[in-house]
Amino acid sequence: MDEKTREQYVKNILDAFTRASEQQVQRGRVWYRTAHDLANLIADGNVREGAGVIAALSANKSWKENERLARGAYSAGASGHTRDNLAKVERIMTGADPEDVLPMSAKTGHFFRCILDPEDYDPVVIDRHAHDIAVNEIFGDSNRGLDSKQRYALLAHCYREAALRREEIPSVVQAVTWVAHTERLAGSGTRPKTR
Template sequence: MISVSISEETREQYIRNIIATWRAATPAQIERGRMWYRTAHDLATQITKGDARAGAGVLAALSANKSWSENCRLAHQAYETGVPSGHFQDALNKVARIMAGEDPADVLPMERKTGMFFRCITDPFDPDAVVIDRHAHDVAVGETYGQRDRGLGSARRYALLAHCYREAAHRLGELPSTVQSVTWVVHTDRIAGTGTRGPRR
């Protein structure tokens, strides 16, 4: 687990790790990463028949510990049946509230992963939002943690890593969400087939 009181040297190393992973990306990986949230936005619009904001909220609420394909399946199913299912009750309650018309920004924890995921899907060009999931963490710290606790339940740890991605993005002249999604693609491609659990959002 990373500490929230890391030195400036360690923080700088995290930023360099993110930049190094970005620079290791192939052109195809960069293209996949650049399109990730745009494609997700289109999907959010499709599953709600036009309401990208609600669709993004439902996708974000259902994202914890689910593969992206399962995440999408559950979101489609919720809108087709009118009844969210297949997840923990807390997530299902959030989905039901969003489907009933509540603004996702009033339902989701906006300074954590699900809130940031919602923001990135709603607006793929959001200049500040960045999703810190287990893969984003591992890219920054330069180590694959596997099943170990990453401490991402802490708002301060999340904010620390988000800061590192924003600084890396500033240096690269890119959006934070683009740097995160491209490095996510690079990292998950690297660990595919290594025994580490597959990519999840």
């Protein structure tokens, strides 16, 4: 990808951050801290395990559904997801390190790291909404190419660059823009079903 396109992605992310309301900025700033607290609560103080379970259950689920499934995994056993994701949850809940179970260079690995340490400057969650914000286009059900490590890394780099220019943590920039974007979509009657 050429430098002009990369710079446009950074600009799109910065524009989305600037358009966020004060309330959306505040919700975005605490988003991963709140998820961290949930991980701590559901796993009885084992934040690493709880963050791994939440991340493993996040694929193609809304945050509300992700939270419900993660709480349910601890109260009634893991269910409501693909066999592969449920196997990951089982491994994590029986002592496997989430970093040995989750794809650490993909969305779920980055999601785990952001929940585990909301102050970490490296991980950036690139889901379909983060992608659409960066490219400034709603892709709907179209493939975004996020299974490509290079594409994921490029978009994560753009969020890091935007964060550097705002003097923010990259996960905060991603969360603020995600909150504003998903709320805007909800207001348009095209509320997304997944995160």
